[in-house]
Amino acid sequence: MSKKIKLGILGGGGDSLIGVLHRIASTMYDKYELIGGVFNPEIEESIKFAAEIGIGTDRIYKDLDHLISEEKKLPEEERIQVISVLTPNFLHFPMAKSLLENGFNVICEKPLTTTYEEAKILEKTLEKANTVFAVTYTYTGYPMVRQMRNLIADDRLGKIQKVDVQYYQGWINPIIHDEEKRANTWRLQPEKAGISCCIGDIGTHAFDMIEYVSGLEVKKVLADLNYLYEDNKLDIDGTILLRFSEYVKGVIRTSQIATAEENNLTVAIYGEKAGLKWEQENPNYLYLIEDGEPVKVLKPGHEYNGKLSLDGTKLPPGHPEGIFDSMGNIYKGVARAVNGEEYDPGEFPTLKDGKRGMNFIEKAVESHQKGNIWVEIDE
Amino acid sequence: MSKKIKLGILGGGGDSLIGVLHRIASTMYDKYELIGGVFNPEIEESIKFAAEIGIGTDRIYKDLDHLISEEKKLPEEERIQVISVLTPNFLHFPMAKSLLENGFNVICEKPLTTTYEEAKILEKTLEKANTVFAVTYTYTGYPMVRQMRNLIADDRLGKIQKVDVQYYQGWINPIIHDEEKRANTWRLQPEKAGISCCIGDIGTHAFDMIEYVSGLEVKKVLADLNYLYEDNKLDIDGTILLRFSEYVKGVIRTSQIATAEENNLTVAIYGEKAGLKWEQENPNYLYLIEDGEPVKVLKPGHEYNGKLSLDGTKLPPGHPEGIFDSMGNIYKGVARAVNGEEYDPGEFPTLKDGKRGMNFIEKAVESHQKGNIWVEIDE
Amino acid sequence: MSKKIKLGILGGGGDSLIGVLHRIASTMYDKYELIGGVFNPEIEESIKFAAEIGIGTDRIYKDLDHLISEEKKLPEEERIQVISVLTPNFLHFPMAKSLLENGFNVICEKPLTTTYEEAKILEKTLEKANTVFAVTYTYTGYPMVRQMRNLIADDRLGKIQKVDVQYYQGWINPIIHDEEKRANTWRLQPEKAGISCCIGDIGTHAFDMIEYVSGLEVKKVLADLNYLYEDNKLDIDGTILLRFSEYVKGVIRTSQIATAEENNLTVAIYGEKAGLKWEQENPNYLYLIEDGEPVKVLKPGHEYNGKLSLDGTKLPPGHPEGIFDSMGNIYKGVARAVNGEEYDPGEFPTLKDGKRGMNFIEKAVESHQKGNIWVEIDE
């Protein structure tokens, strides 16, 4: 019998792109078997979808409650072990909480919850549950992002003195200038999307990326957000000044009105000894720059990379891997944790990372609303 | 019950990278289920490997003969439908032949065979078998390679007047200068690798790429190969002049001693109206150049791409996909063919493409050995 | 007799790089003849330098006063017409003022003065003098910077909604961490360098670039500067939030501790219809991005560029021109103005641009010192 980890998925049915991403990621290292779940609010749709993706329909459930109660009837070794939560944001919290209370391991899409308060509750729930919990900040799985973390951990940069992360998209540009369209886009409706559009969706990626690669913690933020129209209720652009300590500063620049940008996340970290630069849209190149030295371009799969980075490459140098492979690496890390194998903390972001992300969103919005003042991030 | 296509694999066990590539590719569109095969010459190893990758061991066979005889005992709807042949090159021919004679659909790694003669026999076998047969020139699955084909088919370039394809690697450099190492590398031993190392391994990719994107057929070649040392028996570098017709010329440049190059395959096609340029190591950018116009950089997933290209992208623009995704596209095309669905001939390379590749290898070597003269490619 | 404009230079002797830049720039369009000046505080050094660069020594003067009095004795048609002021910053104001009061045309290095107050006085002096006055924000002379201006003026971007300019250098990194070195670097001494190091030196370039290409005026700034050490008196890094109007925002990011960066000035402007991106270190590529369109890469010398851009290219496409050529274009514009020929206001930055730059420096420092609050720029 297969020793693969039994995986269930909540959401991700139909044309869901995030569903495709998670399903493929789960197969990449032969470590998961998709068993069932609740792909859709309508069970008929879920069953139809199960057939489409070629899995059995016997463990497709009406809703999460049924999933939990039915799975728990099974002998432990047959039960779904890991559940990926890919539902709309407002469902992350209740679902994840319920899953933890019932002993499941969870892979949760970001943002972790819709409020920081929820995130703190979830953290306590996890403490009791003592299962594995990952938040899919997908970009942390790229080999060259991991190599940034490796190099900084190895003190290759010296004391970090400046951080600059950009996340520019332009997708909302064709929507925002049309009064009707912007009124009818769910991401711009507070009741559906929470208190933030841009910071909540992509600003958090930028924030997590900084803490992931640098090992630093952001202490304070000063945000200037843009709503573009008076009748638009959620931010679609924002620049956020960061303070790590009195003399270590940084900036997050994030936008959904950077017209025609696709998914332009870039990272630049400067230390006393060297700097590092990386771009998500071209993820297989990492630039290491040092005073008076030629620029060094590091690429995946070479032995000069650290262990965490090398673990994230499946083919030899010159065979470009992409975002599916990045997510696949996160799933591999979770598999190791679930199987009780050794793993590096850099292999997947945790609930704590998700919680900090929620705190960041709230503080950035608070800073802006209070007139662009400094606001502290919780420890 | 799953409607997935039942997939078997020959070879690809253990640490095989090509095995990883094919397995992941097969899962990407939820269309295949890996059922079994012969992963290793030793059945114990095969069984062990099956367990490692988490599939059942009941359809792991001792060898191909057993696979065929046992599978044929099963009711047709339960039988393995497609077999991927990932074994060493010299086994491609006998295995593919046997599979065709027994009615299986085949996905075969390149080079198709070890001689052109074998390829011709295989072609006749396929005519009788009338099954689906794909040769995995992996790079043809990239969305922007497909877009080159789209654009050229749509006459966006006008009459093609110049073709230049490069395939540079440096992997053999650390081996070739050491007499002992070069004597003991199987790829340099004619009895194992056939009549060519460089042209056979990567020159064929370049050749196929040209015919795939341009729709042109190479008529004649003049090759200048390099063996670097007198005691080295197979080419490790070669420049091949191409003739498509009296006034349409081209060049393939291929090397394994281009020190420190990884997998640097580039394509440049110039027509009367425009030119196209693409690089495998950075596959998500296609450069369209026209007299007096800004350079246009096309990227995957945009509606300006043709249908064949768009079919090869799973996520929106800005989410880089890579070589696994490219191979996944080839598997998707084969699935459509096997399922009797409509598909574009550009979705996967066929036996005919593999056969032309074999002819090209033999003719290039012949040209070189006869003193760098023009030799005709068969029609 | 030569119809070239008679040029004098103040400063720029010895190993001065800025001297080299201006001298070569002045020759590029055959429009200037270097006649003399005051290259050095010591007249012997000035004379020696004149000999080195191969010009006559009869119009090398002891100081500016002598230059003015002696030149005014000459018949008007023999007199030096344009004086380039390349002296240390604190001398710009008194020298420029004196030159204007005596009817000379002036080309002045940036920053225009050491205080905004001085700049305002200079503006009044110029009003009376009614001569030509240029401030050498060198980067505005690049053909593709001019093309940004062309495209925005032609409404190719629609209403601008976001501006992001970066100017990162790392040159001070090897100095700043050494207490003695940082104490002895003139650029870090307020009595020599004024109230700002980083904003004054490179932030002003960024500020001018924004207004030059966009035609917008910055209304308010909120600055967060970094001094890195308590004993360091001048900023060496700063992020400045910009407000153009309630819903049009931007950011200037500037640093001298972006370790190993050379002269990394980048411009990104996003409008409702399109975006533009440009990098100083690779100045011959301008990226025009539009929703759903291939990225367009514009290059100098093509007819698709506007008149102002085309005027700045001397050779056909494919022959890269650089920073000397950029400065040469500014000199050409000044020559036209001096000769009373028609010229485009985009051909050279004026005293008004220099004055706004001074205002920007003071306001940015004020914003920081008052605790990162919004401060208004004068109209």
Added chain:
Amino acid sequence: MSKKIKLGILGGGGDSLIGVLHRIASTMYDKYELIGGVFNPEIEESIKFAAEIGIGTDRIYKDLDHLISEEKKLPEEERIQVISVLTPNFLHFPMAKSLLENGFNVICEKPLTTTYEEAKILEKTLEKANTVFAVTYTYTGYPMVRQMRNLIADDRLGKIQKVDVQYYQGWINPIIHDEEKRANTWRLQPEKAGISCCIGDIGTHAFDMIEYVSGLEVKKVLADLNYLYEDNKLDIDGTILLRFSEYVKGVIRTSQIATAEENNLTVAIYGEKAGLKWEQENPNYLYLIEDGEPVKVLKPGHEYNGKLSLDGTKLPPGHPEGIFDSMGNIYKGVARAVNGEEYDPGEFPTLKDGKRGMNFIEKAVESHQKGNIWVEIDE
């Protein structure tokens, strides 16, 4: 009195781009003063042009004979010392010969002559004259081209094992497909342009570049040229196989029908230890690649560059210099030679380089016409 070298120019009047390039180049290091010459076949035009570029008209001559006879009447220290020959190709030989016979130093545009025979005669003339003679293969003046030469001379690449140089342009594409246009383009008329269009104009640059950076000599060539139409008499495209020795091979790829290419000259040299790659259109980046090492990107002006390279940069890193600066470096080298100062042989190409270029053209055409066979280059 100015100690500048007195420079005369033949040709380069009116709108001549090559004239602009040489004039600016000559000023860059304050080493030349343009005195006069013969800018145009009509002396009225020459005089008019002299006025336009602001030089005196007293040493503008009717033709070369007058220039020589009149200049020789002057005291030696007043005489024009260096003459740049920028006239149409067929005039290079008689003019250069005459200049040498009369003791002038010569800077001659490429191609040196119209036949190899002429080049050999010129070489003998120079032997007697014993003056300085430079051929302006402009691209050899780039700092990063010089750095390639430095690195190879320092054995940083080890034994060279492969050379690949491309020179692709598309300018003739809009001409070549129109029967009338191609009949009326002087570059396609043998009586005006000699025996070759593409190889003669740009192939020679590629050839010289290889020998300049590598220090190797090409021994044999096998050329496949393309004329595209039967009625077209000169090659407009060609691929040339190179033999340096039995096991050291290379290729030159050159085209004027590479549609929409501007001036795409690229160099790739692979040695046993490392490889080097460079592109003319982006000349300030040199890629050094080594097995198992990060790619190193070298840029001008850094101390890690060799002396010859550093001598070719006027500003600090990050201030891009271009093709005028490249030519300026060649002029500087000639000035040193003329002044009897020490200089590096890499500072300017010599008559020998120009002669080898002529030999290369003739041998390439011969190879093609004899049916693409190997032809030897003279020693």
